[in-house]
Amino acid sequence: MSSWTFMKEVFKANRTTGAFAPSGPKLAEAITDMADLKGAKVVVEYGPGTGIFTEVILNKKDPDAYFVAMEVNPEFVKATRERCPGVHCYEDSAQNTINYLKEAGYDHCDVIISGLPWTRFPEALQDEILEATYNLLRPGGRFVTFSYAYSPWIPSGGRFFKGKLPKRFPKLTVRGPVWLNIPPCLVWISEKE
Numbered sequence: 001m002s003s004w005t006f007m008k009e010v011f012k013a014n015r016t017t018g019a020f021a022p023s024g025p026k027l028a029e030a031i032t033d034m035a036d037l038k039g040a041k042v043v044v045e046y047g048p049g050t051g052i053f054t055e056v057i058l059n060k061k062d063p064d065a066y067f068v069a070m071e072v073n074p075e076f077v078k079a080t081r082e083r084c085p086g087v088h089c090y091e092d093s094a095q096n097t098i099n100y101l102k103e104a105g106y107d108h109c110d111v112i113i114s115g116l117p118w119t120r121f122p123e124a125l126q127d128e129i130l131e132a133t134y135n136l137l138r139p140g141g142r143f144v145t146f147s148y149a150y151s152p153w154i155p156s157g158g159r160f161f162k163g164k165l166p167k168r169f170p171k172l173t174v175r176g177p178v179w180l181n182i183p184p185c186l187v188w189i190s191e192k193e
Contacts, residue, residue, distance in 0.1 A: 026180035028056040029148065031113060034175060034187055035144040037061045040102065040110035044136065045069040046094040046129075047115040050078050050085035057113065058084055066104055070094050095132035108138035114145035119157040126160050130168050134192060141171065143190040149177045152186070161188065 031053065037043060037060045044057030048054040048069040061067055069089040071077045077091045090100055094116065101109060112133055118126060133143055145165075151157035166172050176182035 004193060025052060025056070027178050027185055028053045030176075030178045030180075031144055031146060031187055032056045035111050035113050036188055037065070037111060038193075040065055042106050042109035042111075043067045044101075044109045044112045045115070046097075047071060047114055047117070047191075048080045049073075050091060051080035051087075051089075053113060053115055054080050054084045054087055054089070058087065066101075068097060068100050068104075068108060068109075070097050070100075077107065093146050094129050097132065098136055099134070101158045103122055108141065110137055110138060110141050112141070112143045114143065116145065118145070118147065118160045119151050119154060121156070121160075123159065124154075126164055130160075130164055134168055137192040139192055141192045143192070144187065145190075146176075146185045146187050149184045149186055159185075165190065189192065 038058065040061065041064075043057060043061050043065055045054060045057060045068070048071050054069050057067060067088060069080060069087055070092055071080060071089060072091065072093055074091055077089055080087065080089045088100070093102075094114070101107070116129065121129070137143060147157060147161055152161040165188060169192065171191040171193055173189045174186055175189065176186040178187065
C-alpha cells in the first residue's frame, strides 16, 4: 500500500486509524520480541493496518500456532492479505475475535498484540474492547499494545493507559520508548492473572 493510500485511509477513517504513517519495522520487531511468541498456541493481532506487524508475527510465531488478525478497515484488510497471503485476517472489530477463535476450535488465546489507536476511541469502546481482551486471554496470557510516547499525557490516552489498562491488568509493565520508530513509542505489556 502506498503512503498516499495510507494517508487517504487515515483521513477517511480517523476514528479507527491513529497513525499518520504505518508503524516501522523496528517497532514491529521490538513489540513481537516483548510479546514472547515462543510456545504460544493461539496468537491474535488487533488492527494490523498494512500488515507490518502481521508479517513479523508470522515469521516469529511457532509454525503450528493458530494466528488471527482483526481489522475494521477494508482497505487495510486487503493490504494485509496481499502482504501476508493465507493469514486469517478478518474484517471485523476486535471485540468479536472470540467468534473466529471458536469457529477454529479455540476458547482462549495466549498472546494479543494490538496496534489499535486507543486514544481515538470513545470511553465506551475502550471499555468494550478491553473487557473482550481480558476475557479472550487464558490465565497467564499476554496483551501487548503500544502508544506514542506522548499519548499517556493527553486526556483520552491518560484515561486508557494510566487508568483503564492498569485497573483491568494490574500485572503491567511499560517499556521504551522505542526510539527507532517515528514518533517514539512506549510498549505496554499486560499479563492476565
